[in-house]
Amino acid sequence: MTDNTTNLTWRQWLNSDAPTSRRHARIAAIYHGWQTFSSNTLAMVGLGILLLLFFVAALAPLLAPHDPLTQNLAGRLLPLWTDGHPLGTDSLGRDILSRLIYGSRITLYIVTLVALIAPIAGLLVGTIAGYTGGIVDAALMRITDIFLAFPRLVLALAFVAALGAGIENAVLAISLTAWPPYARIARAETLTIRRSDFISAVQLQGAGPLRIITRHIWPLCISSLIVRVTLDMAGVILAAAGLGFLGLGAQPPSPEWGAMISEGRKFILDYWWVAAMPGLAIFTVSLAFNLLGDGLRDVLDPKSGSS
Amino acid sequence: MTTLLDIENLRVTFPTRQGEFEAVRGVSFNLGQERLGIVGESGSGKSMTGRAILRLIRPPGRIEADRLELGGRDMMSMTEREMQSVRGEQISMVMQDPKFSLNPVMRVGEQIIEIYRFHTGASKRAAYAKAIEMLQAVSINDPERVMRAYPHEMSGGMGQRIMIAMMLVTEPKILIADEPTSALDVSVQTQVLSIIDRLVRQRGMGLIFISHDLNLVASFCDRVLIMYAGRIVETCAADKLHEAKHPYTRGLLNSLPRLDHPQDRLQALHRDPNWTLAPSVSGRV
Amino acid sequence: MSNLEIHDLNVWFGRDDDRVDAVKHASFSVPSGASFGLVGESGSGKSTILRALVGLVPTWSGDMKVADQSLTRKRPRAFFKDVQMVFQDPYASLHPRHTVDQVLGETLNLHGFDDINNRIEKLLEDVGLGPAFRFRYPHQLSGGQRQRVAIARALAPQPSVLLLDEPTSALDVSVQAEVLNLLSDLRQERALTYLMVSHNLAVVAHMCSNIAVMQAGKIVEVMGVDDMRAMTPTHPYTRHLLNSSQGYKPSQEQSA
Numbered sequence: 041m042t043d044n045t046t047n048l049t050w051r052q053w054l055n056s057d058a059p060t061s062r063r064h065a066r067i068a069a070i071y072h073g074w075q076t077f078s079s080n081t082l083a084m085v086g087l088g089i090l091l092l093l094f095f096v097a098a099l100a101p102l103l104a105p106h107d108p109l110t111q112n113l114a115g116r117l118l119p120l121w122t123d124g125h126p127l128g129t130d131s132l133g134r135d136i137l138s139r140l141i142y143g144s145r146i147t148l149y150i151v152t153l154v155a156l157i158a159p160i161a162g163l164l165v166g167t168i169a170g171y172t173g174g175i176v177d178a179a180l181m182r183i184t185d186i187f188l189a190f191p192r193l194v195l196a197l198a199f200v201a202a203l204g205a206g207i208e209n210a211v212l213a214i215s216l217t218a219w220p221p222y223a224r225i226a227r228a229e230t231l232t233i234r235r236s237d238f239i240s241a242v243q244l245q246g247a248g249p250l251r252i253i254t255r256h257i258w259p260l261c262i263s264s265l266i267v268r269v270t271l272d273m274a275g276v277i278l279a280a281a282g283l284g285f286l287g288l289g290a291q292p293p294s295p296e297w298g299a300m301i302s303e304g305r306k307f308i309l310d311y312w313w314v315a316a317m318p319g320l321a322i323f324t325v326s327l328a329f330n331l332l333g334d335g336l337r338d339v340l341d342p343k344s345g346s347s
Numbered sequence: 348m349t350t351l352l353d354i355e356n357l358r359v360t361f362p363t364r365q366g367e368f369e370a371v372r373g374v375s376f377n378l379g380q381e382r383l384g385i386v387g388e389s390g391s392g393k394s395m396t397g398r399a400i401l402r403l404i405r406p407p408g409r410i411e412a413d414r415l416e417l418g419g420r421d422m423m424s425m426t427e428r429e430m431q432s433v434r435g436e437q438i439s440m441v442m443q444d445p446k447f448s449l450n451p452v453m454r455v456g457e458q459i460i461e462i463y464r465f466h467t468g469a470s471k472r473a474a475y476a477k478a479i480e481m482l483q484a485v486s487i488n489d490p491e492r493v494m495r496a497y498p499h500e501m502s503g504g505m506g507q508r509i510m511i512a513m514m515l516v517t518e519p520k521i522l523i524a525d526e527p528t529s530a531l532d533v534s535v536q537t538q539v540l541s542i543i544d545r546l547v548r549q550r551g552m553g554l555i556f557i558s559h560d561l562n563l564v565a566s567f568c569d570r571v572l573i574m575y576a577g578r579i580v581e582t583c584a585a586d587k588l589h590e591a592k593h594p595y596t597r598g599l600l601n602s603l604p605r606l607d608h609p610q611d612r613l614q615a616l617h618r619d620p621n622w623t624l625a626p627s628v629s630g631r632v
Numbered sequence: 633m634s635n636l637e638i639h640d641l642n643v644w645f646g647r648d649d650d651r652v653d654a655v656k657h658a659s660f661s662v663p664s665g666a667s668f669g670l671v672g673e674s675g676s677g678k679s680t681i682l683r684a685l686v687g688l689v690p691t692w693s694g695d696m697k698v699a700d701q702s703l704t705r706k707r708p709r710a711f712f713k714d715v716q717m718v719f720q721d722p723y724a725s726l727h728p729r730h731t732v733d734q735v736l737g738e739t740l741n742l743h744g745f746d747d748i749n750n751r752i753e754k755l756l757e758d759v760g761l762g763p764a765f766r767f768r769y770p771h772q773l774s775g776g777q778r779q780r781v782a783i784a785r786a787l788a789p790q791p792s793v794l795l796l797d798e799p800t801s802a803l804d805v806s807v808q809a810e811v812l813n814l815l816s817d818l819r820q821e822r823a824l825t826y827l828m829v830s831h832n833l834a835v836v837a838h839m840c841s842n843i844a845v846m847q848a849g850k851i852v853e854v855m856g857v858d859d860m861r862a863m864t865p866t867h868p869y870t871r872h873l874l875n876s877s878q879g880y881k882p883s884q885e886q887s888a
Contacts, residue, residue, distance in 0.1 A: 057772055058764035065731050065767040075364070237725040241785065244686055244717055245742045246709045255738075259729045388804040389775075532673040533831065533876040540880050559805065566879030602809035604838035606861055606877070612813050613838070616806035 073339045083335020089328035097144040104138035108295045117311045130314050131303060139295035140321050146296045147325065150211055150280045151273055157215040158272075159265045162222020167253050167261060169223070170230025181227070188220035192279055196288050207296070210289035214279050218272065222265055229261045263340035270333030274326030281322055297322050351520055351553040352378040352400070352438075353631075355414035359395050359577075362407050370395040370408075372577035376630025378521065382547065382554040383630075384568035384585060386561055388599075392577040393557045397523045400555075401434050418520070436466045439514035443526040445506030449498040449513075456494030459513050466517045481512040485542050504535035508542060515546060521553045529558070540567055561588065561599055570632075573599075578627035595622055634699035634714055634792045634825055636662040636685070641694035643677070643684050654680040656849040658694075662842075664792075667819060667826040669840035671833060671873065676846040678829045679720075682795045685827075686717055698793065713743060716786035720798035722778035726770040732756070732781050733766045739788040755784040760814060776807035783814065794819075796828040800835060812839060833877045837861055845870045 059065035077083055096103060105124065112133030120128050127136040169180035196213035203209050230253075233239060239256060281298025283289035285305075290296030292303075297318040304315030359371040371392040376383070387393040399410045402422065415422045417437060425433070434440075442448050450458055459478040463469060469477070475494075482490035485508040498506060507527060514522065524543065528536040544567070547554045558564050564571055565588040573581045573596050581593040591597060598616035643655040655677040662668040670678040684692050687707040696703045698715055719725040726735060736752045745751060756766060759780040770778055779799060786794060799815065800808040816839065819826055830836045836843055837857050845853045845867065853867040865871045875881075 057768070059731075059767035061767060062731065062733060065733075065769065069769065237719040237721060238727045240688055241717070241719060241725055241782070242727075242738070242742075243688070244712055245739050245785075245789070246712050247738075247742055256727055259727075388806060534673065534872060537876055537880065541882070544880075544882060561805070562879045566881070599805055602806050604809075604812070604834040606834050606837050606863075606874075609857075609861060610838065612816065613809035615809045615813060618806075 076339045077335050080335045080338060082331045083338070086328040086331025086333075086335065089324060090332060093144055093148065093325055093328070096141055097148045100141050100145055104135075104141040106135035106138040108134060108139040108142040109293050110134060117307060117314065119311075120313050127317050128311075128313050130300070131307060134293075134295075136300075136314065136317050139300060140297070140318060143295040143297045143300065143318070143321070146207065146290055146294065147277060147280070147322075150207070150214070151276060153211045154215050154218055154276045155269050155273065157211075158218035159222045159269050161215075161219040162224075163226045163258065163261060163265060165219070166223040166226025166228075167230045167257050170227040171234060171249060171253055171257065177227075180223075184220045184223045187216060190217055192217045193282065193286070193288075196283050200288050205288055205291055207290045207294070210280055210283045213283070214276060218276065221272075222268065225264055225268060226261045229264060230257050233257055233260055267333050267337040267340060270329050270336060273329035273333075277322055277326055277329075349418075350377050350379055351418060353414055353416040354400070354412060355631075357396065357399055357410070357412040357415065359392070359399050359404055360409045360411070369577055371399060373627040374574070374577075374579055374630070375627065376572060376579070376582075377632065378553045378555060379632075380551050380553055381570060382544075382556060382568040384556045384558065384564035384571040385574060386558060386564050386571055387574035388559055390576070391574040393574050394525055395577075396574070397440065397525050397555065397557050400523065401438055401440060402430050403434075432466070435462060435514070435519070436517045437519050438521040438523065439517070439519040440523040440525065441507070441510050441514050441527045444530045445498065445501075445503065445510050448510055449506060451498055453497075454494070455496055455498060455501070455509055459494075459509075459516055462513055463516045477516060478512075481516045482509070484515075484546065485509070485512045486538070487512075502535075503531050504539060507531060507535075507539050511539070511542060511546070515550075518550065519552070521555070522547065523555045523557070525557045526559070527556075528563070529560070536563075561603065565589070570630075572630045576623040578623070578625070579630055580622060580625070580628060582628055582630045594619065635664040635666075635697075636668075636793065636825065636827060637695075637697040637700075638681065638685075639695040639697075641681065641684060641692060641696060643680050643689050643692045645689075645691065653849055654689075655684065655692075658844075658846075658849075658851050660844050660851065660854055662825055662827055664825055665823045666842070667828065667840045669836035669843040670827070670829045670846060671831065671836050671843060672846035673831060673873075675848065677849040678846050679797050682717060682797050682827065682829055685795060686715065687711075709743075712791075713789045714791050715793040715795065716789065716791040717795040717797065718779070718782050718786050718799050721802050722775045722782060723770075723802070725782050726778055728770055731767050731769055732761075732773075735781065735785055736788060739785050743789040745788075751788070755788055758787065758818070759784045760810075774807075775803050776811060779803060779807075779811055780814070783811075783818075787818070791824070792822075793825045793827070796826060798830050799828070801830065801832070808835070815839065833860070833873060845873065 054068050054071040056068065059068055112129070115129055115133045116131055118125050118129040120126070122128060125135050125137065127140065129135055130139070165180050165184060169177040192214065195217055196210060199209045199213045239252060242252060242256060280289055281301060284296045284298030285302040287302070290299050292299065300318035301315045308315050354377065355375045357371055357374045358369060361368045361370060374396055385393045385396060395404070398404055402410060404410050412423055417433065422433065456475070456478055459481065460471065460474040463474045463477055478494060479490045482493055487493050487505070487508060493509065501509065527543070528539050531539060543554070556564060556568055565585050568585045571583055571585050571588055572579050573593065575595050581591055581596050583591055589600065591600065601614040602616050604610070604613055638661070639659050641655055641658040642653065644651050644653045646652055658681060660668065670681060672678045680689065683689050685696055698711070733752060736755055737748055740748045740751055752766065753763060756763065761777060761780050765773065765777065773781065796815070800811050803811060812835065818824060826839070828836060828839055837860050841857050843855055843857060843860055844851045847869045853865060853870050855865065855870070859865070863874055865874060
């Protein structure tokens with residue numbers, strides 16, 4: 041077996057149509073997915089921007105020219121391209137570029153938490169409801185409807201009233217209102233998949249519901265959930281920004297992008313860059329997620345996998 | 348017999364990650380006022396040939412041909428606009444499953460009228476009358492009711508008859524039927540085939556009947572082309588199909604189980620790589 | 633060694649006004665080691681009988697016996713060691729994200745076999761697929777190859793009864809011959825009992841010794857294959873099916 045692999049080039053090994061082991065098959069499949077994805081220029085742009093976001097957040101202390109919280113009331117509202125402040129300063133003299141860089145950490149934090157909590161909760165609820173059917177399905181779907189009915193901001197207000205303002209509570213509020221659509225998607229997919237012959241076949245081998253849901257249904261649902269998550273990220277960032285804007289999320293002096301827009305609101309006519317720069321950052325990251333989502337859909341689209 | 352369609356060296360190519368893939372490799376034939384069958388298995392290029400005649404291959408796929416002429420007019424150099432007046436008007440196509448070829452959110456009558464008016468510019472009243480006439484021609488007994496119905500309310504056989512009515516309402520010269528009866532039950536098949544047979548004969552049309560079913564094509568058509576791997580490997584008169592000579596055709600015929608001929612084991616086809624290398628046989632008469 | 637017996641089987645879907653009777657008063661028996669065919673057009677109920685046998689239909693009445701034991705509401709695990717099914721559409725009967733190895737491995741696992749590695753290799757060999765196919769995904773297999781994998785999966789628990797639901801309808805003619813030969817060989821080698829559903833009379837006549845003809849949920853005739861080949865049916869529907877299977881004859885126009 042090893043003789044064959046050492047004689048092949050990497051590319052031949054990856055493109056082989058007779059994989060020699062489970063690992064080989066999986067890696068080859070990922071490679072093919074990558075090839076499809078990378079042929080989509082816009083998707084690669086999206087991926088690039090998000091990688092940039094990740095590096096900026098990771099290396100924030102090294103990249104930021106100033107401390108994001110240091111105020112300098114003498115140098116308030118300095119315009120773009122000021123010496124030492126490429127993106128100007130805000131109403132308290134804090135460097136906007138540094139605040140954007142440190143703010144990327146907060147954005148990443150919010151996005152990661154919501155991207156983990158909401159789809160996983162939705163997947164669990166949706167697949168169990170869809171597979172079990174009957175009264176369990178009805179009950180779970182009514183619970184889903186209840187959460188779907190909550191306006192995000194009202195729920196956030198309730199949390200703030202109960203638990204105090206802060207970014208964690210904002211994330212919780214967003215997640216609690218973000219999971220229902222995933223439950224619906226997962227349930228719809230489960231209902232379709234459930235009638236497939238391959239599910240009947242494994243039932244005829246004596247498989248129980250747990251195995252069927254986790255090993256047969258989840259792998260097929262996850263594709264559409266991943267695509268939906270990336271497309272929703274734009275909305276999540278904006279929701280966090282909106283909560284920050286209302287003072288319900290990140291608290292001052294935290295450099296959260298939405299809060300920065302809120303602070304810059306008063307000066308928008310004369311000192312437009314104070315609000316526009318964080319707005320541009322939000323726009324760029326949201327766009328990147330959308331492009332990534334489109335590219336992922338081409339790779340993961342269930343139509344080509346035919347379930 | 349006039350030549351309705353003249354094709355020489357038709358090629359359809361698709362670029363893929365592994366290089367260029369030729370789905371149709373040099374197919375030549377002509378079609379008169381006759382029923383020509385194109386038989387092949389999946390991947391033989393038979394459906395691609397049908398689509399290529401109507402230039403329905405989307406980029407990045409390419410169609411090339413030394414000659415693709417409809418009644419003497421060159422089709423390869425036609426603009427898309429000119430092709431639109433060929434498709435559905437001079438050459439029509441009926442496909443396998445009416446579930447996928449009829450618009451599910453429009454009533455049947457609206458769809459037939461739309462096609463007729465698009466190609467002839469007739470008034471709504473004239474189009475309606477023509478549609479009723481066509482539905483009667485395909486043996487639908489209560490055409491008014493069918494006109495008002497939606498496609499999903501029709502059975503498979505009915506849907507296919509509606510497709511035929513729709514495709515023939517503009518009185519085209521050529522009908523391409525791509526597996527028109529494969530999705531139908533066997534008793535409905537006979538019904539639909541006899542309708543196609545009658546209409547094609549009455550109107551002096553040419554019919555290209557694409558199928559994987561050798562026996563069906565042999566009993567329904569006048570002349571047969573057998574395709575394999577993008578090429579024509581043999582042509583013959585339909586009633587002489589069972590005397591075919593090419594090993595692939597013989598292999599296909601022999602591998603079919605037959606009611607009148609019990610066998611212990613079926614003869615599996617042994618594919619000879621030379622078949623893909625040999626040049627395409629011309630289907631021209 | 634198991635035989636099959638169906639007595640006065642009724643299968644229906646829905647209730648009261650929405651009730652659709654898919655199978656009505658079906659009765660036939662298949663001796664152990666024999667091959668029995670069910671033919672009919674779509675909606676005749678032939679596939680529904682297979683699904684009823686394996687417990688995939690919710691509402692039925694009547695008696696179904698496998699190995700002389702009547703079947704109840706649920707099927708115990710041991711049942712699936714004895715009775716397995718091959719589905720019609722090779723493109724839908726394999727999970728798109730599981731390799732062949734995973735499909736067979738999971739099956740063997742569920743039935744409590746050990747020595748899974750060797751068994752997978754043997755199964756692939758038995759159905760005529762080499763080790764090169766073991767780690768492929770379904771989209772890397774042709775229709776015939778997928779159907780062979782489905783057959784291998786059905787054979788994994790070493791059943792004595794195989795239910796075949798139009799196993800070659802979706803396959804090319806040349807591939808059909810190979811798969812039918814494989815099924816015949818397997819039946820002979822392992823003394824299996826086959827219940828085969830098809831709309832293709834020639835295929836059923838080749839594979840089966842007795843055939844039940846179904847129309848709209850009812851069995852209208854049960855005949856031996858010799859009678860079918862001799863074209864001596866007793867029921868007019870059977871005659872109609874036999875005539876339609878002969879290809880196209882110009883004199884057969886019927887209006888709607």
